[in-house]
Amino acid sequence: xxxxxxxxxxxxxxxxxxxxxxxxxxxxxxxxxxxxxxxxxxxxxxxxxxxxxxxxxxxxxxxxxxxxxxxxxxxxxxxxxxxxxxxxxxxxxxxxxxxxxxxxxxxxxxxxxxxx
Amino acid sequence: xxxxxxxxxxxxxxxxxxxxxxxxxxxxxxxxxxxxxxxxxxxxxxxxxxxxxxxxxxxxxxxxxxxxxxxxxxxxxxxxxxxxxxxxxxxxxxxxxxxxxxxxxxxxxxxxxxxx
DNA sequence: CCTTTAGTTGACGAAATCGACATGTTATCA
DNA sequence: TGATAACATGTCGATTTCGTCAACTAAAGG
Numbered sequence: 001x002x003x004x005x006x007x008x009x010x011x012x013x014x015x016x017x018x019x020x021x022x023x024x025x026x027x028x029x030x031x032x033x034x035x036x037x038x039x040x041x042x043x044x045x046x047x048x049x050x051x052x053x054x055x056x057x058x059x060x061x062x063x064x065x066x067x068x069x070x071x072x073x074x075x076x077x078x079x080x081x082x083x084x085x086x087x088x089x090x091x092x093x094x095x096x097x098x099x100x101x102x103x104x105x106x107x108x109x110x111x112x113x114x115x116x
Numbered sequence: 117x118x119x120x121x122x123x124x125x126x127x128x129x130x131x132x133x134x135x136x137x138x139x140x141x142x143x144x145x146x147x148x149x150x151x152x153x154x155x156x157x158x159x160x161x162x163x164x165x166x167x168x169x170x171x172x173x174x175x176x177x178x179x180x181x182x183x184x185x186x187x188x189x190x191x192x193x194x195x196x197x198x199x200x201x202x203x204x205x206x207x208x209x210x211x212x213x214x215x216x217x218x219x220x221x222x223x224x225x226x227x228x229x230x231x232x
Numbered sequence: 233c234c235t236t237t238a239g240t241t242g243a244c245g246a247a248a249t250c251g252a253c254a255t256g257t258t259a260t261c262a
Numbered sequence: 263t264g265a266t267a268a269c270a271t272g273t274c275g276a277t278t279t280c281g282t283c284a285a286c287t288a289a290a291g292g
Contacts, residue, residue, distance in 0.1 A: 004169050011168070025268065036251060041270055049168035051249060051278080052127070053120045056186055065189075066182040070172050073181075085205070085217060091224040100220050101204075107216060108207040141238065152281060157240060167248080167279060 008049055010071035016044050018062045018069065021076060032061035124165055126187035132160050134178045134185065137192060148177035 019029055026044070030037040035054060042048040043058075050058060059066045067073040092100060135145055142160070146153040151170060158164040159174075166174060175182045183189040208216060 004172075007169065007172060027268070036253090037269080038253080038271085039249095039251075041268095042249090045270060046272090048249065051167070052165035052171065052186075053123065054249085055168065055171070056120075056123060056188070059183075059186075059188065066186055067175075070168075070175075070182055072172070072175065085220055088217075088220045088224040091227055092220070093227050096223045096227055100216075100223060103219060104204045104208070104216050107212045108204040111207055111209050111212055143238070152283090153239080154241085154283085155279095155281075157238095158279095161240060162242095164279065170280090 007071060008047060011049065011069060012044055014069050014071060015058065018064045018076060019044075022062050024062075029058075029061060033057040123187060124163060127165065127185060128160055130185050130187060131174065134180045134192060135160075138178050140178075145174075145177055149173040 019026070024032070026040040027037050029035075030040050033040075033054070034057065039048070039054070043050060055066055055069065059069055064076055065073065068076050089097065089100065135142070140148070142156040143153050145151075146156050149156075149170070150173065155164075155170075159166060171182055171185065175185055180192055181189065184192050205213070205216070
């Protein structure tokens with residue numbers, strides 16, 4: 001389970017998805033990461049896997065988590081809203097945390113029925 | 117800014133920290149990941165950086181995010197309050213998100229002054 | 233003293249990514 | 263038709279990690 005062969009396949013799609021979400025071309029991403037455009041293409045099309053350093057560059061340039069690129073989480077925006085709230089949420093006691101969760105859940109349901 | 121040389125250094129410490137937090141020896145981690153024990157030592161002590169596949173193996177075996185191992189986030193605990201709220205937070209519009217953040221911040225300050 | 237366990241360090245060839253570059257395809261637009 | 267842009271594909275030597283192995287040090291226990 002959790003095969004390495006499929007991990008490469010997943011990464012290919014994740015990189016495409018992330019780049020598409022950020023609406024940048026391969027050339028744009030190449031400039032942002034400092035990598036040659038052919039490397040981006042090799043990642044998305046060929047069987048190449050990024051090195052330690054290049055994985056970080058890709059994640060930073062696309063503003064996505066490396067866990068997303070590696071397929072370890074399905075949420076592309078993991079780093080934004082939740083991370084900003086993390087520090088404050090960690091300071092809450094159990095009771096207030098429950099209150100906060102309910103409050104947010106109410107807001108979420110409201111936004112679902114009448115989106116911005 | 118955001119140097120690659122220091123990234124390797126950070127990874128070394130993060131791996132040690134994570135392994136220490138999970139209370140496993142290098143040999144234990146080696147078995148869990150299927151890597152030779154010397155590789156673990158090379159990661160923590162030497163200048164080696166893990167490949168794409170081995171980074172995933174390490175993160176899975178230690179149950180930490182790859183973002184933590186790479187130093188892109190400071191939180192080792194994958195399961196936090198923020199992650200539980202992620203789904204709801206993603207449904208909020210910008211305005212309500214701001215409200216939620218302020219609300220939580222108020223609770224956090226209150227809990228700091230009078231802890232549970 | 234001996235044994236075991238944890239960890240370090242260095243070396244080896246094999247394999248993979250590296251950056252660089254050349255070439256081809258496909259689509260869009262003038 | 264020609265030009266340009268986005269992307270694919272493949273090759274080159276260079277670099278790096280790969281797994282494996284050997285040879286240590288150091289600490290803990292009998």
